[in-house]
Amino acid sequence: MTMVSGKVTLLSAGPGDLDLLTIRAAKALERADVLLLDDLANAQLATLAPNARVIRVGKRGGCKSTPQAFIQRLMRRYAAKGLHVVRAKGGEALLFGRAGEEIADLRRAGIEVEIVNGISSGFAAAAGLGVSLTHREHCQGVTFVTAHLQDDSEPDWAALAATRTTLAIYMGMSRIAHVCARLAETLAPSTPAAVVQWAGSASERRLLSRLGSLADDVAAAGFGSPAVILIGDAIGAAEGFALDASSASAQDDANAAPRRPLDGYAYAA
């Protein structure tokens, strides 16, 4: 196989704020000849790639999505010219980013692929809530899962719930009522839950609730995509969780602080 002299960097652009990029990512952007900007990546990334031709391959703003095959062809074409192509993806490229297909395609074409890790929105969401995803008093791990499967089927929610790991659910907002109902067949409705929209960006919004009331609270507070849904006892350690009005246990707790709004938090009525 002939190796081409260009290369492709699959770059994890993190959840939004530019200072959540890794130093390695910033260096790769500096050296980029071509920057392919994904729909969920911060457009300001282009300011870190002064020498790059910037191509938006996103679908923000109601425009039609750039077909995956076209994006892959772009990467091959520019790399074949000997250029350094940086393909920037929101969050962590190795989590729900179709990186698997792109890596396979580039390898078949004899193109060198470099992968630069980044911060996935699930971790940024936990940081915003001030919780560990794996508080050892509550769970043994965390599962990242997408509610949106390739074949329009759905994950095995009963099997996922049975692990008793914290669940970080991506791309689940459009079917949150259904997802919560399925999980509630295994988990208690009182299980702590949260939604963090635009985690790790200046627009971050957080909502604390419980599994049984999460979908209603999300609708009432007007939360939408992109957002991460977090479910599990570890989420109960979030700052302000006991103040949540939908929490029966908080209402029963005579020592609970009076309810007050916390910066960036939404509380359902």
Place this chain on the structure above:
Amino acid sequence: MTMVSGKVTLLSAGPGDLDLLTIRAAKALERADVLLLDDLANAQLATLAPNARVIRVGKRGGCKSTPQAFIQRLMRRYAAKGLHVVRAKGGEALLFGRAGEEIADLRRAGIEVEIVNGISSGFAAAAGLGVSLTHREHCQGVTFVTAHLQDDSEPDWAALAATRTTLAIYMGMSRIAHVCARLAETLAPSTPAAVVQWAGSASERRLLSRLGSLADDVAAAGFGSPAVILIGDAIGAAEGFALDASSASAQDDANAAPRRPLDGYAYAA
């Protein structure tokens, strides 16, 4: 509650190489008055914290581990003096880092806690192998789990295997034969598997195998802690996987490339 004027930053130091720090982490280190260096964090972090008093709280080198309660007392003490304490933890602080206990303790003491995300070794391991953790042709997600539980019990391996997510197992090397045997009660022995030691650092070593032979291969190649164990069909997309001698399917594949060593990879005999 009286708020103190100092604060604590729980800083995710990433898997090793300093350029896998986020820009935000580098900025926090620059401003640190006190730097508490965890055992798995790169000691070179101190070079990024020129104004900080550096305190090692690790257990590398056969020394006794610094008790958790003592570390928490140190953080409270320096923050109460109005200092900015940076507590650097290897990998991502919100994954298996006892951050939950530390956040709770600091909040009780009225100390502001800032959390800075980072790259967990499971993601660095996947980058080293050149695989997505969630290749959508193979799985719907990834589960990060520790083999080492607080009460010396063990995770529910059958439940974890039943999710069909990629499994990223931390702190599992000392009991890898047992873990693989338990998982093989649910998963096929031919399930692709890998171990990455010192993922994301200059010393990174990778081993490709399958669930049924992983423990033997790890022993033969002399892999030890710290390492991440990755198990699932998505791992079969790793570069060089088809070259793995323990892979029956590779041996059956007439088109398989001749076996050759790949930089940084170990192959069991």
